[in-house]
Amino acid sequence: MSADLHDVPGLGTPADTEWETVVGLEVHAELATATKLFSASPNRFGGDPNTHIDPVSLGLPGSLPVINEEAVNLAIRVGLALNCQVQTSVFARKHYFYPDMPKNFQISQYDHPINVDGWLELPSGKRIGIERAHLEEDTGKTAHVGGGGRIHEAGYSLVDYNRAGVPLIEIVGGPDLRSAEEARQYVTELRAILVAVGASDGKMEEGSLRVDCNVSVRPEGTNRLGTRCEIKNVNSLRSMGRAIDYEARRQIDLLTSGQLVEQQTRHWNEDEGRTHALRSKEEDYDYRYFPEPDLLPLVISDHKVAQIQNELPPLPQDLRRNLAKAAPSVDADLIGLIVERGLYDLALAAFDQTSGNLRAIKRLRNHFAHDLAGGHGSLLAKALIDLVNMEEAGDLTATQAKKVLAVLVESGGSPQDAAQELGFEAMDTGELESLVDSLIAEHAEEWSRFCDGDGKLTGFFVGQVMRATQGRADGKVVTQLLNSRRG
Numbered sequence: 001m002s003a004d005l006h007d008v009p010g011l012g013t014p015a016d017t018e019w020e021t022v023v024g025l026e027v028h029a030e031l032a033t034a035t036k037l038f039s040a041s042p043n044r045f046g047g048d049p050n051t052h053i054d055p056v057s058l059g060l061p062g063s064l065p066v067i068n069e070e071a072v073n074l075a076i077r078v079g080l081a082l083n084c085q086v087q088t089s090v091f092a093r094k095h096y097f098y099p100d101m102p103k104n105f106q107i108s109q110y111d112h113p114i115n116v117d118g119w120l121e122l123p124s125g126k127r128i129g130i131e132r133a134h135l136e137e138d139t140g141k142t143a144h145v146g147g148g149g150r151i152h153e154a155g156y157s158l159v160d161y162n163r164a165g166v167p168l169i170e171i172v173g174g175p176d177l178r179s180a181e182e183a184r185q186y187v188t189e190l191r192a193i194l195v196a197v198g199a200s201d202g203k204m205e206e207g208s209l210r211v212d213c214n215v216s217v218r219p220e221g222t223n224r225l226g227t228r229c230e231i232k233n234v235n236s237l238r239s240m241g242r243a244i245d246y247e248a249r250r251q252i253d254l255l256t257s258g259q260l261v262e263q264q265t266r267h268w269n270e271d272e273g274r275t276h277a278l279r280s281k282e283e284d285y286d287y288r289y290f291p292e293p294d295l296l297p298l299v300i301s302d303h304k305v306a307q308i309q310n311e312l313p314p315l316p317q318d319l320r321r322n323l324a325k326a327a328p329s330v331d332a333d334l335i336g337l338i339v340e341r342g343l344y345d346l347a348l349a350a351f352d353q354t355s356g357n358l359r360a361i362k363r364l365r366n367h368f369a370h371d372l373a374g375g376h377g378s379l380l381a382k383a384l385i386d387l388v389n390m391e392e393a394g395d396l397t398a399t400q401a402k403k404v405l406a407v408l409v410e411s412g413g414s415p416q417d418a419a420q421e422l423g424f425e426a427m428d429t430g431e432l433e434s435l436v437d438s439l440i441a442e443h444a445e446e447w448s449r450f451c452d453g454d455g456k457l458t459g460f461f462v463g464q465v466m467r468a469t470q471g472r473a474d475g476k477v478v479t480q481l482l483n484s485r486r487g
Contacts, residue, residue, distance in 0.1 A: 038065030059103030079115030129174030378412030
């Protein structure tokens with residue numbers, strides 16, 4: 001083995017070696033401007049193919065780019081939210097050939113990006129470095145027709161240039177992530193920041209947010225980085241996690257068998273659950289960068305930076321800290337979920353009004369954790385508090401409260417009116433006792449086993465009562481009645 005191969009982190013290490021995964025993410029976010037980065041064509045998702053275009057989008061001879069000021073402002077907002085230094089930047093031509101880039105080059109930023117040297121804090125408190133967050137234009141979109149949509153199997157391809165020229169901010173994170181879970185937390189937090197500052201809608205399903213994963217491995221305790229592979233355009237958090245885990249395992253298997261990891265760009269196949277090599281990873285010199293001759297350097301004044309800094313809204317980490325102070329009995333994971341789901345204002349008002357009432361706080365925690373995953377819709381804080389009070393008073397069972405809450409989210413209004421419309425009225429105790437006695441008589445064998453200590457049958461009897469009452473009965477009261485009759 002030659003001297004340089006001895007320096008490859010992990011090559012030929014024993015099979016029982018503990019490995020460390022190293023991940024750095026490149027996140028491309030489409031900016032929420034009305035028009036494209038260098039032209040007046042609409043920046044709009046969807047539409048018939050090749051309808052949001054103009055000579056600049058198509059790279060026609062004689063067309064010239066004109067910078068979109070709002071895209072610059074949004075890029076500065078992102079940079080400041082990520083604790084970056086905002087600086088004078090220069091646009092460059094990044095050359096490569098592909099049909100969805102009609103000019104055969106992309107206008108991006110190279111050695112003078114607009115934002116540098118920042119960081120993002122995960123909910124755990126760990127800081128992840130941000131190397132740069134630069135502006136560039138998006139490409140068009142190629143559809144490969146036939147053969148499962150893959151280029152090497154397709155009968156022909158079609159190109160839609162609607163997306164060509166849409167403003168992007170590419171956020172390049174440092175190699176500071178150590179697991180697929182940390183990568184998920186990073187993208188979740190970054191997406192929340194982008195949405196909070198109004199820079200992007202962050203919709204991965206529409207391509208507004210796309211992630212490239214740079215993955216390498218090394219033996220634990222070593223500091224030198226291994227050879228990385230880049231997984232392109234992962235379009236969901238689940239896929240990203242699976243792709244990172246697979247790629248790390250693949251590289252470990254190569255190194256422990258004495259083989260080298262080749263620096264590559266790879267594609268994640270969701271159906272197969274594995275990555276495939278696309279091409280050898282390009283280096284900067286492959287793109288033949290040079291300054292864009294049709295655009296002047298972008299000089300940002302200190303006054304503009306200060307103005308945008310003062311206009312920034314509270315960021316997710318600020319909201320989590322505020323909510324933790326207002327609701328100290330709520331665990332950090334649930335607080336993170338509340339902020340992520342856009343429920344901060346509702347939760348802050350609700351927990352403030354129930355301060356000191358531990359039973360009400362517990363019910364609120366359950367609703368925020370399980371019943372409001374899709375957001376709060378038309379639900380107001382007062383209505384949520386009234387709903388919890390109705391549960392506490394026994395006017396609604398837990399099952400009924402969930403159904404009432406769904407109505408409030410959909411249509412608003414008061415829980416009292418919603419409960420009346422749904423026909424939810426508290427059951428008379430005597431009526432419930434009579435029903436329990438009737439069911440005990442009908443299911444004598446099950447009752448005998450229940451009395452002998454078969455705890456599983458509690459659920460059986462409670463279920464029978466709930467079906468008979470169409471969910472009107474309180475499960476806790478039914479359990480109490482069953483236990484009182486067991487003697």
